[in-house]
Amino acid sequence: xxxxxxxxxxxxxxxxxxxxxxxxxxxxxxxxxxxxxxxxxxxxxxxxxxxxxxxxxxxxxxxxxxxxxxxxxxxxxxxxxxxxxxxxxxxxxxxxxxxxxxxxxxxxxxxxxxxxxxxxxxxxxxxxxxxxxxxxxxxxxxxxxxxxxxxxxxxxxxxxxxxxxxxxxxxxxxxxxxxxxxxxxxxxxxxxxxxxxxxxxxxxxxxxxxxxxxxxxxxxxxxxxxxxxxxxxxxxxxxxxxxxxxxxxxxxxxxxxxxxxxxxxxxxxxxxxxxxxxxxxxxxxxxxxxxxxxxxxxxxxxxxxxxxxxxxxxxxxx
Amino acid sequence: xxxxxxxxxxxxxxxxxxxxxxxxxxxxxxxxxxxxxxxxxxxxxxxxxxxxxxxxxxxxxxxxxxxxxxxxxxxxxxxxxxxxxxxxxxxxxxxxxxxxxxxxxxxxxxxxxxxxxxxxxxxxxxxxxxxxxxxxxxxxxxxxxxxxxxxxxxxxxxxxxxxxxxxxxxxxxxxxxxxxxxxxxxxxxxxxxxxxxxxxxxxxxxxxxxxxxxxxxxxxxxxxxxxxxxxxxxxxxxxxxxxxxxxxxxxxxxxxxxxxxxxxxxxxxxxxxxxxxxxxxxxxxxxxxxxxxxxxxxxxxxxxxxxxxxxxxxxxxxxxxxxxxxxxxxxxxxxxxxxxxxxxxxxxxxxxxxxxxxxxxxxxxxxxxxxxxxxxxxxxxxxxxxxxxxxxxxxxxxxxxxxxxxxxxxxxxxxxxxxxxxxxxxxxxxxxx
Numbered sequence: 202x203x204x205x206x207x208x209x210x211x212x213x214x215x216x217x218x219x220x221x222x223x224x225x226x227x228x229x230x231x232x233x234x235x236x237x238x239x240x241x242x243x244x245x246x247x248x249x250x251x252x253x254x255x256x257x258x259x260x261x262x263x264x265x266x267x268x269x270x271x272x273x274x275x276x277x278x279x280x281x282x283x284x285x286x287x288x289x290x291x292x293x294x295x296x297x298x299x300x301x302x303x304x305x306x307x308x309x310x311x312x313x314x315x316x317x318x319x320x321x322x323x324x325x326x327x328x329x330x331x332x333x334x335x336x337x338x339x340x341x342x343x344x345x346x347x348x349x350x351x352x353x354x355x356x357x358x359x360x361x362x363x364x365x366x367x368x369x370x371x372x373x374x375x376x377x378x379x380x381x382x383x384x385x386x387x388x389x390x391x392x393x394x395x396x397x398x399x400x401x402x403x404x405x406x407x408x409x410x411x412x413x414x415x416x417x418x419x420x421x422x423x424x425x426x427x428x429x430x431x432x433x434x435x436x437x438x439x440x441x442x443x444x445x446x447x448x449x450x451x452x453x454x455x456x457x458x459x460x461x462x463x464x465x466x467x468x469x470x471x472x473x474x475x476x477x478x479x480x481x482x483x484x485x486x487x488x489x490x491x492x493x494x495x496x497x498x499x500x501x502x503x504x505x506x507x508x509x510x511x512x513x514x515x516x517x518x519x
Numbered sequence: 520x521x522x523x524x525x526x527x528x529x530x531x532x533x534x535x536x537x538x539x540x541x542x543x544x545x546x547x548x549x550x551x552x553x554x555x556x557x558x559x560x561x562x563x564x565x566x567x568x569x570x571x572x573x574x575x576x577x578x579x580x581x582x583x584x585x586x587x588x589x590x591x592x593x594x595x596x597x598x599x600x601x602x603x604x605x606x607x608x609x610x611x612x613x614x615x616x617x618x619x620x621x622x623x624x625x626x627x628x629x630x631x632x633x634x635x636x637x638x639x640x641x642x643x644x645x646x647x648x649x650x651x652x653x654x655x656x657x658x659x660x661x662x663x664x665x666x667x668x669x670x671x672x673x674x675x676x677x678x679x680x681x682x683x684x685x686x687x688x689x690x691x692x693x694x695x696x697x698x699x700x701x702x703x704x705x706x707x708x709x710x711x712x713x714x715x716x717x718x719x720x721x722x723x724x725x726x727x728x729x730x731x732x733x734x735x736x737x738x739x740x741x742x743x744x745x746x747x748x749x750x751x752x753x754x755x756x757x758x759x760x761x762x763x764x765x766x767x768x769x770x771x772x773x774x775x776x777x778x779x780x781x782x783x784x785x786x787x788x789x790x791x792x793x794x795x796x797x798x799x800x801x802x803x804x805x806x807x808x809x810x811x812x813x814x815x816x817x818x819x820x821x822x823x824x825x826x827x828x829x830x831x832x833x834x835x836x837x838x839x840x841x842x843x844x845x846x847x848x849x850x851x852x853x854x855x856x857x858x859x860x861x862x863x864x865x866x867x868x869x870x871x872x873x874x875x876x877x878x879x880x881x882x883x884x885x886x887x888x889x890x891x892x893x894x895x896x897x898x899x900x901x902x903x904x905x906x907x908x909x910x911x912x913x914x915x916x917x918x919x920x921x922x923x924x925x926x927x928x929x930x931x932x933x934x935x936x937x938x939x940x941x942x943x944x945x946x947x948x949x950x951x952x
Contacts, residue, residue, distance in 0.1 A: 326742065329740075330740075436652075482612075
């Protein structure tokens with residue numbers, strides 16, 4: 202069996218397992234996994250830029266927030282239906298990524314981290330400043346009309362946990378398919394080339410700025426899709442989702458699961474979510490516990506869990 | 520354990536019965552009489568209250584005292600026979616003062632811990648972020664937040680705030696005394712986000728309605744750590760400076776305010792929210808001497824302290840200075856935390872009124888809560904009497920205005936309940952259960 206077939210088989214099995222999980226999971230974990238799937242989509246978007254292109258952003262909350270506010274505000278103030286609000290959220294994220302890329306991609310390394318951090322902070326402050334429309338830190342609850350939608354002749358209730366779970370899974374499957382297509386194609390190889398040696402890639406005739414801009418555009422759109430879906434599925438938007446914490450979270454998910462692997466961010470999101478969930482039942486210092494676990498992991502698995510597995514056993518893992 | 524369906528249509532007669540039961544339960548709950556229930560309930564399954572507290576994050580100092588207050592109230596309720604003969608159990612989860620985690624915690628309460636009621640949340644954004652999930656999971660969510668979000672009608676039928684007044688009511692009830700005693704020309708300094716905007720909008724309206732004048736509205740961005748460049752905007756003919764600053768910047772704010780005015784200052788009125796859990800004897804706060812504060816409940820035991828406050832203060836472990844009896848530097852959030860105490864007794868009252876037996880009765884519990892009308896001052900309501908507007912799921916009560924003297928707060932005025940009333944703009948009772 203070729204590497205491509207193995208890869209498709211593995212990721213198909215992951216999606217099938219996630220589909221099957223909903224039938225065996227207790228109610229709480231079904232709700233928790235729904236959130237995890239959406240956060241994993243966010244992390245996968247982040248991983249595209251960080252893991253494959255080598256650009257460490259500290260401002261990805263702005264893309265998650267662009268999706269969240271694009272979808273949420275259009276549903277709240279304009280009464281847009283869920284599908285169109287969702288599409289607007291993704292478009293907002295892509296547009297923001299394009300604008301940010303034109304500025305931030307003129308920098309590299311630490312400067313890129315700082316620029317993305319600062320622009321993201323502007324985004325956070327904007328959500329607070331325009332409180333007349335956003336209600337700032339308090340946020341907005343989605344209206345009743347945005348808790349269901351009709352598509353393909355079927356009415357989908359976002360209040361129904363099974364519907365939410367499967368819609369989140371569909372979004373994850375789309376993100377995974379896009380990431381697999383990128384990772385295994387010419388574009389993905391160009392991204393990795395930029396990550397490994399940008400000067401050499403440029404010397405070979407590639408326009409590395411355009412490659413990085415495309416990566417950021419795709420990364421921003423995927424992250425925004427996660428944010429839009431989060432707003433619409435859980436019926437709340439607020440500025441806290443645009444704070445630095447939500448820029449650090451996808452970085453941690455990616456580092457833990459394995460940067461530069463398609464499924465790594467999914468695994469990392471699962472582990473981090475449950476680590477916090479269980480540790481917080483045991484101690485108030487759960488963030489300390491989380492921190493120690495991360496330090497240990499970075500010491501022993503510097504490439505993350507799937508990164509280590511790829512390095513030692515599964516060289517074909519995309 | 521017998522359980523009855525809650526999906527059956529509720530007739531008006533049943534609502535009247537619930538209302539009667541609610542009043543009767545209230546009368547029983549507010550008395551100092553012997554307990555209604557046997558003390559021995561070793562075989563009874565506990566009633567589980569999901570306590571969503573801010574153990575970490577920006578609200579941690581409030582959360583610590585909310586938890587202590589709730590624990591003391593639960594102990595008292597259990598010592599006196601529990602609810603419907605069953606003991607009360609707090610299931611505490613930390614929401615990290617974060618709306619995302621808050622919503623997850625509410626889901627955990629409803630589906631994993633399977634609590635009967637969720638309770639206790641303070642910070643507005645956590646309440647607003649969590650309430651859609653509480654409503655969709657049909658889990659009663661009884662908050663102690665003081666935000667206007669419950670009363671505004673923005674949330675849902677399962678969210679209540681019966682144990683503490685909301686910011687709109689607090690603010691408008693201050694205006695008559697402030698304009699009559701401190702001055703009619705007012706300048707406001709407030710944080711430039713939703714909480715500050717509620718103060719700005721409702722206090723301004725109230726002052727203007729009373730014939731006063733708003734000279735300047737100074738909004739401070741939330742990331743600001745120094746305030747000197749905003750202070751020159753305070754007009755020189757300001758008679759009253761109204762401030763509400765929350766967060767770690769408050770000490771700097773007061774210090775810079777003192778440097779700006781020196782000894783020649785207008786009257787100053789603020790909300791104690793800024794200085795909850797902060798010792799007023801802190802050196803940077805000397806400038807506050809002689810200024811006035813809103814207090815939800817007086818931090819310092821007053822000469823006319825009621826027996827109820829004395830009892831409540833001792834039960835929670837707070838000394839006459841508003842600090843922990845175990846550590847005088849551990850200052851409480853006394854102006855707010857009474858809401859946790861009172862809310863648990865209100866939950867008890869409603870559960871007894873509807874003969875609550877388990878999660879299947881959550882709908883009946885919501886209706887029993889909506890049948891409540893008044894809470895008399897007493898051991899269960901040490902802050903004072905309250906009236907409850909079922910349409911907006913919100914209580915209205917007395918407020919206190921205190922003056923700083925010798926680094927202590929002395930109450931100079933107690934508002935009437937009527938001072939804080941406003942017309943309801945929503946009606947949750949018309950929403951489906």
